[in-house]
Amino acid sequence: MEYGSETLANLIRQFARMPGIGLKTAQRLALYLLRSKSEDVDRLGALVLELKAKVRFCQTCGSITEEVKCAICTDSTRNQKLICVVEQPQDVLVLEKTGQYRGLYHVLHGVLSPIDGVGPEDINLSRLEERVRNNEVEEVIIATNPSVEGDTTALYIAKALESGGCTVTRLARGLPVGGSLEFADEVTLARAIERRERL
């Protein structure tokens, strides 16, 4: 009865389980809902309940969809010979926002991480090899994060696809546009020197 209501206390606990939400924030969110209009709160509750029932992952690429195949996989105007490999569904959104990419995607839903016990079977990898093999894919762009795990995964994928005859590339690393030399870390800067581009 800490909060005067078991329902409220449970809701606060449930909110606090979400990433980046501490007990104070969870309390603030729950009390905000308590002050909100019933219809808004009911809408939120209904959407949460709908989520797992309606939203699924594309059978082909692993992106978010409400159908069997996602809107990108079924878009015949996109280049079917080009696949961009990302770690998470939200990475697809970020890449789509650039408007620069017109190929397909493949979402791994994770990265290789021996420390956390994540091996090749734990991520959406075998489906990628299958797609490359069956669709005469010409290029696989690996867009995992520029981290140790992301790099390890990229190397692993490149090795696995070696025999498939397609080109495997990785997003360029260098200075972020709009950044300044002063605040660049040494690894990034060293790499930017090494991979300098001809003007």
Place this chain on the structure above:
Amino acid sequence: MEYGSETLANLIRQFARMPGIGLKTAQRLALYLLRSKSEDVDRLGALVLELKAKVRFCQTCGSITEEVKCAICTDSTRNQKLICVVEQPQDVLVLEKTGQYRGLYHVLHGVLSPIDGVGPEDINLSRLEERVRNNEVEEVIIATNPSVEGDTTALYIAKALESGGCTVTRLARGLPVGGSLEFADEVTLARAIERRERL
């Protein structure tokens, strides 16, 4: 179809309406739920739907409860002649944690704020005057926040209860325990000098 699913997009929008939750955080929370176990997500949805139906405010003091009267108002071992006035329901929780207070509470659900158009009729004030009048209350401790609005509200309440014959007090202002002079603001420090206590 920005997120590949209308349900997901709506949930993200609904999360982003909550205080302190931006679009990126809302996206992170929704995608976390998508990866979570169905039973956990369903539990959250059910709790949100239950919230407005089950939780209400105590008829007497305005605290959170699932009954007509809250656990504190119905506790006869508490001092019925002492009322502590706070701005929000969560302030009751904070004061209860001190274990120092054994009287009753009164939750205003707001503060007087002419700038935001909040007047005496918009907060739970008339019920307080009624309680003081009908229950021979001896002391009203005003624990609104030490802010301009909190102070204004405190003065207004003191004035309104003037004729009732009860003592009206305000929480002490001074240096926070564990703080250091170096980081105290001038207003707090000036006040701490002015109200210095004899050892």
